[in-house]
Amino acid sequence: MSFINYSSREINCKIVYYGPGLCGKTTNLQYIYAKTNPEAKGKMISLETETERTLFFDFLPLSLGEIRGFKTRFHLYTVPGQVFYDASRKLILKGVDGVVFVADSQVERMEANVESLENLRDNLKEHGYDLNNIPYVVQYNKRDLPNAADVGYMRELLNPTDVPDYEAVATTGAGVFDTLKAVAKQVLIELKRTR
Amino acid sequence: MNSQLVLYEEEFRQITEICDMLHRDASAKAVFLVDKNGQLLANSGETAHLDTTSLASLTAGNIAATGGLAQLLGEKEFAIQVHEGERDNIHISLVGQRAILVIIFDERSSLGLVRLRVRKAGDVLSKIFDTINSKASEQGSTVFSEITDDDIDNLFGDM
Ligand SMILES: Nc1nc2c(ncn2[C@@H]2O[C@H](COP(=O)(O)OP(=O)(O)OP(=O)(O)O)[C@@H](O)[C@H]2O)c(=O)[nH]1
Numbered sequence: 394m395s396f397i398n399y400s401s402r403e404i405n406c407k408i409v410y411y412g413p414g415l416c417g418k419t420t421n422l423q424y425i426y427a428k429t430n431p432e433a434k435g436k437m438i439s440l441e442t443e444t445e446r447t448l449f450f451d452f453l454p455l456s457l458g459e460i461r462g463f464k465t466r467f468h469l470y471t472v473p474g475q476v477f478y479d480a481s482r483k484l485i486l487k488g489v490d491g492v493v494f495v496a497d498s499q500v501e502r503m504e505a506n507v508e509s510l511e512n513l514r515d516n517l518k519e520h521g522y523d524l525n526n527i528p529y530v531v532q533y534n535k536r537d538l539p540n541a542a543d544v545g546y547m548r549e550l551l552n553p554t555d556v557p558d559y560e561a562v563a564t565t566g567a568g569v570f571d572t573l574k575a576v577a578k579q580v581l582i583e584l585k586r587t588r
Numbered sequence: 589m590n591s592q593l594v595l596y597e598e599e600f601r602q603i604t605e606i607c608d609m610l611h612r613d614a615s616a617k618a619v620f621l622v623d624k625n626g627q628l629l630a631n632s633g634e635t636a637h638l639d640t641t642s643l644a645s646l647t648a649g650n651i652a653a654t655g656g657l658a659q660l661l662g663e664k665e666f667a668i669q670v671h672e673g674e675r676d677n678i679h680i681s682l683v684g685q686r687a688i689l690v691i692i693f694d695e696r697s698s699l700g701l702v703r704l705r706v707r708k709a710g711d712v713l714s715k716i717f718d719t720i721n722s723k724a725s726e727q728g729s730t731v732f733s734e735i736t737d738d739d740i741d742n743l744f745g746d747m
């Protein structure tokens with residue numbers, strides 16, 4: 394749910410990075426944070442465990458510039474991917490404007506990807522959203538690993554509705570901004586549609 | 589999807605006035621009004637040295653987590669939270685369906701005073717939010733129906 398402030402002439406949108414544990418959601422945000430001009434970003438907040446697993450969420454506010462005299466701000470969130478943090482994942486989806494599903498390309502993580510995607514669908518449904526009807530992109534992360542599955546296969550498994558999808562290596566940043574741009578663009582187009 | 593939150597000048601001015609009033613009447617250090625999704629709506633007082641964006645997001649996360657706990661216990665919600673620090677204290681309360689009021693105060697004020705002022709302001713704020721909600725569903729936001737694909741592409745110029 395976007396927030397438009399006519400007084401400060403700002404528009405704020407919420408984007409959530411979803412996906413199984415260790416797929417690289419936090420790494421996506423860290424890369425974006427590292428590569429963005431200081432004036433375009435706020436502080437990145439990570440609520441994590443002692444072993445650097447996301448405990449509640451990561452949060453990164455980004456400013457993208459102006460559209461028709463309105464400052465556009467995106468609030469990027471990641472969810473905790475570990476299965477038992479489902480209650481927290483659900484909370485973070487509240488009011489979401491766009492979703493990035495980050496899949497782990499490693500063959501042995503396919504089942505975890507599929508489960509997480511189903512979990513995303515279910516949790517969105519509880520908030521009254523339908524994954525088929527919201528701004529949504531898929532990222533195949535960890536393409537650098539030798540045990541990465543074939544992209545065609547992953548697409549069939551994880552992107553049956555053929556939304557925009559991107560190969561990525563979040564640790565080096567490959568594909569990270571393409572993914573963000575794609576979802577941000579969809580969110581703005583959706584704003585235009587729903588007026 | 590949820591209706592989006594649209595804040596026009598008039599209501600923005602009203603909620604900011606209430607924050608100013610609370611800041612004064614509760615002898616608070618700072619007052620924030622945040623929406624449940626983590627957006628900062630208005631603030632007043634000593635806010636210059638604070639990271640208000642982070643504050644808004646963490647407050648919303650906190651309220652969401654507490655709301656989840658309440659549901660687990662079969663409560664509707666826990667409407668008020670107070671955290672006491674060595675120097676500063678923070679009073680967090682729900683306003684209507686969609687907003688969160690945050691008061692930061694120190695020894696110049698007291699919990700009793702903050703409670704009292706918050707209760708009074710809460711009713712007024714709820715009414716304003718009713719107006720905000722009905723305006724949003726009537727008018728929608730027209731600027732964005734006119735944006736073009738080029739406008740959107742230009743945003744990503746240097747990304
Ligand atoms: N080789 C490789 N490693 C990656 C890549 N992306 C992330 N990693 C590593 O994978 C590990 C987990 O990454 P995180 O970003 O913390 O994963 P996460 O999805 O946030 O995990 P949770 O918070 O538990 O849900 C870290 O050690 C990262 O450095 C990638 O593209 N390639």
Ligand SMILES: [Mg+2]
Pocket residue numbers: 418419420446447471472473474
């Ligand atoms: Mg993480």
